[in-house]
Amino acid sequence: MYTIELKLDTRGYDEYLEKKFKYGYKLKRALVNYFNMQENRRVNSDKYKELAGRMQELNTLQDKAKDTKDKNEKKLLKKAYKGLSEELKQGWIELNDSYGLGNGKFVDYKKLGQASVMYERYASEGIINWSTFENMAVDTKKGYLKRKKQADSENILKVPRYVDFNTLWYRKCNNNITPDGLRFGKRGNYIIFPYVFKCTDEIRFTYALERQKIAWYGIKRTLDRHNKWMYSVLIVFGEVPYGMPESPIKQGKLVVSVDIDKLAIKTVNVDTEEEVFFDIANDFGYSDKLSYYDKKLEESRRQSNPDNYNLDGTVKKGKRTWVRTKNYNTLLARKRTLWHKIKQSRKERFHSIAKDIVLSCDEIVVIKEDFKALQKRKDFNPEEMNWNDSRKQRGAEIMFNAPYEFIVLLKQKASYLGLKYSETTLKK
Template sequence: MHTLTLKLETNDAQEHELDKRFRVMCHIHNVLVKRSIKLLGRLSHDTSYQALKTNYLHSGKEEKKALSAQMKSFRESIGLSEYGLQSYIKVCGRKYKKLVSSSQVQKEATRVWKGVEKVLFSDGQHLHFKKEEDFDCIGGKSNTNGAKFDKESLSVVWNGLYLACRKPRNEKEVWYVHESLKDDISYCEIKRKIFNNGWHYYAIIVLKGEAPKKHRQEQKACSAGRTGIDIGVSTIAVVGEQEVVLQELAPRMNEYNRKIERILRKMDRSRRASNPDKYNGDGTINRKDRTKWVFSNHYRKLKRELRTAYRQKSAYIKQSHRELCAILIQNSNEFYVEKMNFRGLQKRAKKGTRKKRFGRSLNNRCPALFVSLLKEKAAQYGLSVMEVDTVSFRASQYDHITDTYTKSRLKERWKKIGSCMVQRDLYSAFLLKNSDRQGKHADRMLCDRSFKEFTAMHDKTIRKMKKDGISRKCCFGF
């Protein structure tokens, strides 16, 4: 399946109606969350269910199946299931049947249930209520109920509301829309994004089948060859058959961060000017003052600008990653990348430890998103992405000439391999490129065969980067 996004051309009356429907769906979402929290609390206080849970953790495989069925039966008996939530919200949904359809209400119940599943079966801590301004998508289940998209007129009809989509503006857009709409429509969602002048609305059409392939990329993606990718928290090193690349992920990120920081400082000044009694003489918040906070129209305008800046930052990261993926797939048909646990790297360090964490860098560069986009793009063109075993491979420690592993500190960015000094990340990418088929360790024969060509490309790239002033000492080593 794939999606097609079309902007909706709306007037003031339609935007007012859409805003009303988003408020209704946000209310329905919070009703479902409140119900789920109540039922989860009931589970945590039920001694019989907790006894089943304890026995499940200390039982064998066959016993676990029976205990799991008992726990599932108990949850369903109190209404804590996807169908139970859908049945519970029917009464609330009927009150707003002129605004939202039954399938949209059911889809929202399904979304809340996914959050419940994370709390029950995964690492989820608790459910969250949503503010109206944070609720940005109304889902669907079919193209015959709720928001219905019409291929011929490029429009959405939704419970008496007619919404026209913006027509494609250039040949590429016309071609992509035409090719996408050849597939059958599964369902249509309505999404909104914040801009400085308010909300903009979009139709997200979910279609069956694969996304159209761009002819230029499809022709070039046939070139055979291996590519090794060493991805860090903020940089990426790529070694292919014909070139090597060492660069930052989302290199213009600092521009967006500076813009966000400026807006935050303006918001802080505006908030302090409107609430002088809320602050002490040293600038800290006066906790004893219980009066209501006052927010000026200027502050509200800045808040919209802040949300817009965050949206632009997110869109830039994704676009930058997509462009890099498009370049990579033109020169290779096999990709080797380390299997990284980025979620573990973003967690806060425990008190009393000096272990470095990378939460800010991961937020700014999104390396996990790059890997997922590369997999998505490779699958589209029939290419392969192999995730090597980080524990057994240890690319940053290996020396293929001496066949030894040597630990090095994070700040050491250069390694001596034989008589050559090589950049650590590029050498790791070189080893990944020459991985064995199982992805367990580097193939020394392949490494020896291509090491000379690698060092020549490596030196040429480093010289060019230094000449162009592209440097980042802490990551590149120069």
Template sequence: MKSKTSSYIVEFELITTFQDRYVINKKMKVAKSIYNACLNECLKRLKAVKADKEYHTLVKTESSKQRNIRLKEIELYYGYSEYSIHSYVKDINMHFKNHLGSFEVQKLATRAFKAVEKYHYGKAKKVYFKTYKDDMSVENKSNKTGLRLKDFKIIWDSLSMSFKVKKNDKYAQLALLDRTKYVRVLKREIRGKERFFVQLIQEGLPPKKHQTSTVENRVGIDIGTSTIAVVSDNKVFMNELATIKTPYKKLRRLDRAMDRSRRSTNPQNYNDNGTVKKGFKEWNYSKRYLKLKYRRKELFRKIASIRKQNHEQTANFILSLGLDVRVETMRFQSLQKRTKKTTRNKKNGKINKKKRFGKSIANYAPAMLLEIINRKLKYQDLELKKIDTYAVKASQFNHTTGEWTKKFLSNRWNNIDDKLIQRDLYSAFLIQNTTKTLDVVDIDLCNLKFDNFVKLHDIEIQRLKNLNNKKLNWFVA
């Protein structure tokens, strides 16, 4: 068994000619076909597994070692396993061996199997097949044959491509000195033009860009659906998770324009009352519709790019305060399902539910920030510490009295020892000062650090009040 070593990714844009782009597009097209074929085969085999009577009975019984072994045996009997899909894709690749290598095809099969596994275990509602316009990536298993890096060039069968490295990019230059495990090539559509990128999966730890603190320094995080409160011994701050101005007006206009175009080119697919006819329908899309669709896709790409960049910056700032990072366990998927308003449609009698946090969680992606912090901590052989939310009850606890008091969400201030303390910042302070077991607040430590916290808290509250930010002003009003 191969020993696992730490790795990181560094990305560059490929310098390609018209001929290079033509060849890569052909390879990507083949990769999509193979991926879709593997996905379809995985779903077929999973269907056969679920139809098995013994499997159906065992799934409903209590989990045990013998039961789990038997479930795996049934799955193997129907060929539902990663290595069985590798054998299946081997025969398919005989038709495309001039385009993709065996390792590259196996990686596509693994990706398809993992997608179906998520669907199988309820982590995804459905699986998606790749369309001809979807972005695609192809990767290898090693850097020895097929798609590989050699002499600072990307070699892929007949292709030999350079990639852009900025002269002042010291991070990239240091990263290229590490051993390359394998290579991944991606295709993205940016501002209506197709561009190709290469990701090098390098061995070891990434070069340090930012100065990090020591392990002894604790940081408490109270993360919400759109804001974050952070408390350390030297800094207290509260901010939006990402400074994103979602262009809702533009998106609504694009959606309406696309709907009008779709209706005008497909009148046969609609009923007299404007609803879509049931059953299989062939849709015709005009050039104008496709242009609008690409504009909409570009808006979402920009939003995602800004969000990720902001999260990376926030994570770096938090880790500069301390490496003992503690946060409440939050189930954002459950929050996303909550509703704040339920109405019944008078025409069809259907119940309409208005999500309480759905839009804010989708726009700010709080779970993504926690994943980034955890990834960066793993480079130091550490991990994000998650406290027991139900045991600590940080939003209700008062360390001076030792009592828990339920509060309305609209109540943003706590009266602690005759001092007004912002609710989220105080929760972060309590999370910072939990014990090693992560289920109890260390009251002695809270008493020791409280005066310093109040000074930093007051400075941060004054900063927030001076900001012209409606969201943050509501939290300190």
């Protein structure tokens, strides 16, 4: 599967699309609140307290089995541990399912409290499609389940900011994607938003529309430097994109490693032992521009909010009100626009590198590092290391150069050609 993004000409209908995002955001907020409420009810239920107490019994049995030296007693303790473990596992499953918080991805969109009532009203007015609401519900539950797997998490979801709510997804509405533009509305009363093609977009889109099936499509909005929403359509096709051959051009096994220290992709051909480096650290001066905007934003924030800082320059603790001047908003919009350019430039470079790699072999082995571990902030201990030595944490570089984004893209392109693909994570 791959995605084609096309800009839309929405002149005269910005309020129409803004209304869809406004009500979509309200649904998203209601969904987050629903799952948080269900989690709170689950934790405070008598069944949860009972199971939590029996988990202590399970841990006690496990400790006794480790400490005892009598083989018969150890065998009995292990048998009791296994039986209690299976019983508790089933108990947790029943408890989670009773609150709609089971591990399955299925979500009954008719039983989501206030969110279901809101959806029925919005759907009757033709504002929100059922597939959009279902997609939001599934994504919200995935976020909850991800937090529940984290050991130290409180399992509480945060409501996203309105400006970060940027995409509405649709499926089983393929008739809305036409050669002329994106179509909205009921039969006989259509609104068509024409596409704005750039470079080879029209060729790729026409090729895909004539030969391939549409899996999903989404409406995406992006703030420009003037704080105005710009809209585009994301069309997800289910086959090989235009320009990709049906099979690899060359044979052989290629080992691809991500070098964090040099911020480069290294490929090694197993047969010829030929090494090729692809630089991913070349930011074309973007990092310096970002640093400039960060500095100016901090200066503007301090000048406009002097009462929010201590004498030593640190931010005061507690609830504060921040004043954002016109100059601050202008700088913020310019920084946001620069980030869009960075992401687009990085994406184009990654596409080119990944395409060169998949066309030069029929098997790929990726050796990657634990990026999440590298991004964790390391505490500075002046007795053991100086400040320069503590720069082992590479969070900023990893965020800026996004090596994992490249690996995901490489895996996707390898699937187009049916290449053998495997990954190995280095542990430090």
